Amino acid sequence: MSVDLTTVRRIAHLARIAVSEAEIPHLQGEINAILKFVEALGEVDVDGVEPMTSVIPMRLPMREDVVADGDIAPLVLANAPLTEDGFFVVPKVIE
Amino acid sequence: MTDLTSLTLAEARHRLKSRAISSVEITKAHLEAIERSGGLNTFVEVTADKALQMAEASDARLAAKEAGPLEGLPIGVKDLYATEGIHTQACSHILDGFKPRYESTVTANLWRNGAVMLGKLNMDEFAMGSSNETSYYGPVASPWLPPNWSRDRGRAATLTSDKRGLLTPGGSSGGSSSAVAARLCLAATASDTGGSIRQPAAFTGIVGVKPTYGRCSRYGMVAFASSLDQAGPLARTVRDAAIMLRSMAGPDPKDSTCSPTPVPDYEAAVGRSVRGMKIGVPKEYRLEGMSSEIDALWARGAEWLRAAGASVIDVTLPHTPFALPAYYIVAPAEASSNLARYDGVRYGLREPSADITELYEKTRGKGFGPEVRRRLMIGTYVLSAGYYDAYYVRAQKIRTLIKRDFERVFADGVDAILTPATPSAAFGIGEKVSDNPVEMYLNDVFTVTVNMAGLPGLVAPAGLSRDGLPLGLQLIGRPFDEETLFALGETIEQSAGRMTLPEPWWA
Numbered sequence: 001m002s003v004d005l006t007t008v009r010r011i012a013h014l015a016r017i018a019v020s021e022a023e024i025p026h027l028q029g030e031i032n033a034i035l036k037f038v039e040a041l042g043e044v045d046v047d048g049v050e051p052m053t054s055v056i057p058m059r060l061p062m063r064e065d066v067v068a069d070g071d072i073a074p075l076v077l078a079n080a081p082l083t084e085d086g087f088f089v090v091p092k093v094i095e
Numbered sequence: 096m097t098d099l100t101s102l103t104l105a106e107a108r109h110r111l112k113s114r115a116i117s118s119v120e121i122t123k124a125h126l127e128a129i130e131r132s133g134g135l136n137t138f139v140e141v142t143a144d145k146a147l148q149m150a151e152a153s154d155a156r157l158a159a160k161e162a163g164p165l166e167g168l169p170i171g172v173k174d175l176y177a178t179e180g181i182h183t184q185a186c187s188h189i190l191d192g193f194k195p196r197y198e199s200t201v202t203a204n205l206w207r208n209g210a211v212m213l214g215k216l217n218m219d220e221f222a223m224g225s226s227n228e229t230s231y232y233g234p235v236a237s238p239w240l241p242p243n244w245s246r247d248r249g250r251a252a253t254l255t256s257d258k259r260g261l262l263t264p265g266g267s268s269g270g271s272s273s274a275v276a277a278r279l280c281l282a283a284t285a286s287d288t289g290g291s292i293r294q295p296a297a298f299t300g301i302v303g304v305k306p307t308y309g310r311c312s313r314y315g316m317v318a319f320a321s322s323l324d325q326a327g328p329l330a331r332t333v334r335d336a337a338i339m340l341r342s343m344a345g346p347d348p349k350d351s352t353c354s355p356t357p358v359p360d361y362e363a364a365v366g367r368s369v370r371g372m373k374i375g376v377p378k379e380y381r382l383e384g385m386s387s388e389i390d391a392l393w394a395r396g397a398e399w400l401r402a403a404g405a406s407v408i409d410v411t412l413p414h415t416p417f418a419l420p421a422y423y424i425v426a427p428a429e430a431s432s433n434l435a436r437y438d439g440v441r442y443g444l445r446e447p448s449a450d451i452t453e454l455y456e457k458t459r460g461k462g463f464g465p466e467v468r469r470r471l472m473i474g475t476y477v478l479s480a481g482y483y484d485a486y487y488v489r490a491q492k493i494r495t496l497i498k499r500d501f502e503r504v505f506a507d508g509v510d511a512i513l514t515p516a517t518p519s520a521a522f523g524i525g526e527k528v529s530d531n532p533v534e535m536y537l538n539d540v541f542t543v544t545v546n547m548a549g550l551p552g553l554v555a556p557a558g559l560s561r562d563g564l565p566l567g568l569q570l571i572g573r574p575f576d577e578e579t580l581f582a583l584g585e586t587i588e589q590s591a592g593r594m595t596l597p598e599p600w601w602a
Binding site: 001003007008011012013014015016017018019026027029030031033034035037038039040041042043044046049050051052053054055056058060061063072075076078079080081082088090091092093 | 192193194195196307308309322348351352354355414416417420421423424431435438439440441442443444445448449450451452453454455456457459460461463468469471472473474475476479485486488489490491492493494495496498530531532533536547548549574
C-alpha cells in the first residue's frame with residue numbers, strides 16, 4: 001500500500017501538524033518507504049491469533065475511589081503559555 | 096591521586112562509605128569534567144548548584160552513618176525524566192521552557208537512595224532515533240574517535256555544530272551513553288522503547304539494561320510508546336548497572352502497569368556462578384550479509400559462557416524478521432496518541448492563532464522535528480478509519496506470536512538468549528541521514544524483539560571491531576529474571592576484560 005499526495009495532506013491535518021505544500025512530496029516518499037518496509041507483515045498467518053493487549057500478564061490494580069490530591073490549580077497552570085484568572089486561554093471555540 | 100571520575104560507581108561507593116573521599120569532592124570532579132566536555136554536547140542542562148547542595152547533604156548523612164545505597168554518587172539524568180523545577184523537554188522544541196512541578200518515580204527513588212544529580216542529558220527528540228541526531232539541542236558526539244583520527248582533528252570537529260564525521264554514541268539515550276563512557280557521571284538513567292539503552296551501550300563500550308516491562312515505574316517519564324517504554328541504567332560495569340537498577344526499580348501506585356513484585360538485590364547476582372545454565376542462540380539473528388566480525392564476536396561470547404560451565408544450544412525464534420516492521424506500526428501508533436497532548440495550550444511552545452485548530456497545527460508544525468513528525472503521521476495513518484485492522488491489529492497479533500516464540504524457548508529450559516547487540520559498530524554522525532528512514536531503523540533489528548515481548552535485555556561490551564571500536568553482546572532473559580542476566584553479563588565482562596575507555600581528547 002502507498003499514499004498519494006492528497007492522503008499525505010489528510011494525514012497531516014488529522015495529526016494536527018501544519019506542513020508546507022513544498023514538504024508534501026518529500027513526506028510522501030518517506031511515508032511510502034516505511035509502508036513498504038512494513039508490507040512484510042502481510043506474509044504472516046495471523047488466523048486465530050489474539051492481538052496483544054498487555055505484554056506482561058498482570059491484573060489491573062484497584063484503589064479506593066477517593067480524591068487523593070487537588071487544589072493545585074497554580075501548579076497545573078504553571079507551565080501554560082497563556083492563562084487568565086486561573087484558566088488556560090484558547091482562541092474562541094464557540095460562536 | 097586517582098582521578099575521581101575514573102572510579103566505578105561501586106568503587107566510589109566504597110570510598111565514600113569509608114570516608115576516604117567526600118561527595119562534594121567527587122561531585123566537583125565530575126562538574127569540572129562536564130565543563131571541559133562541551134564539545135561532546137552530552138548535557139543540555141547542568142545543575143551544578145543543586146548537585147553541590149545534594150552532595151553536602153550526602154556528606155552529612157555519610158558522617159551520621161545514615162547513608163542510603165547510592166549516597167553521594169553523582170549521576171546524570173536523561174532529559175525524558177520529569178525533574179521538579181528543572182529542564183525536562185525530552186529534547187524537543189515543543190516542550191520549550193517546561194519545568195515540571197513533580198518528580199518522576201525513578202528519579203525520586205534515586206534521590207531517596209542518596210544519589211546526586213549532575214544535570215539533564217541530551218537524547219533524540221522524544222526518544223525517537225538511533226543516533227542522537229534528532230535532538231532539538233543538536234547531535235551528541237561519542238568519546239570514541241573515528242578510526243585513524245587524531246585528537247586535534249576530533250577536537251576541531253567537536254567545535255562544529257553538526258559534529259559531522261565524529262561518531263554517534265547511539266540513540267536515543269546518546270547523551271547518557273556518551274557521558275557515562277566519557278566519565279562525566281558515574282552512571283546515568285536512560286530509557287528503551289526499541290533499543291535506546293542497549294544500542295548506545297554497545298556503541299560506547301558500556302553496560303545497558305532494559306528491564307522487564309513493568310519493573311520500573313513510567314510515572315513522570317515523557318511517554319513515547321507506553322506498551323514498550325521502560326526505564327533502565329547505563330553504567331561502566333555490570334555491577335554498577337545492577338546497583339543502579341535496584342534503586343530505580345520498584346512498585347509504584349502511580350503507574351498501573353508497574354509490577355508489585357519486590358526488587359531483588361541485583362548486585363548479589365553479579366559474580367554468581369552460571370554453571371549449568373542453558374543459553375539459547377537463535378539462528379534468526381544470523382542476518383544475511385552480517386559482518387564476519389559480529390559473527391565472530393557472537394561465537395566468542397558463546398565460548399566464554401561455555402567455558403564458565405553453561406551449555407549453549409541452538410534455538411529458533413521464527414517470527415524475529417517481523418519484529419521490526421511490527422514495531423514501526425505499534426510504536427508510531429502509540430506515539431501519535433501520546434503526543435496528542437502537545438497542543439500549545441497547557442505547556443511548552445505556542446504559536447498564536449485566532450483559530451484553535453490552526454493554533455494546534457502551527458504549534459505542532461513548528462515544535463516537532465522531522466523524525467517525530469514522520470512517526471506521528473505514520474501512527475495517525477495506521478490508526479485511521481479503514482486501516483486500523485490491516486495495520487495496527489495485525490501488528491499486535493504478530494506481537495503475540497513474537498512473545499510466544501520466546502515463551503516456547505524458555506519453556507524448553509533455556510535460561511537466557513545470547514545475540515549480538517547491533518549489526519555494526521558505531522557509525523558517523525550524518526552518515527545514515529537519507530531519504531529512506533528505514534536505514535536508520537535497522538539499527539534496532541536485534542533489540543526491538545525484546546521490547547515487543549516485554550522481556551529484560553542486557554548489553555555488555557565484548558570486544559573491539561577491526562577499526563578499534565566497541566562491540567556489544569546482548570543477553571535476553573525471562574520476565575523479571577534480571578538476576579540471571581547480571582550473572583551472565585558479569586561472565587562476559589570478566590571474559591572480555593574490562594573495556595578501556597578513550598582518554599579525554601575532547602577536553
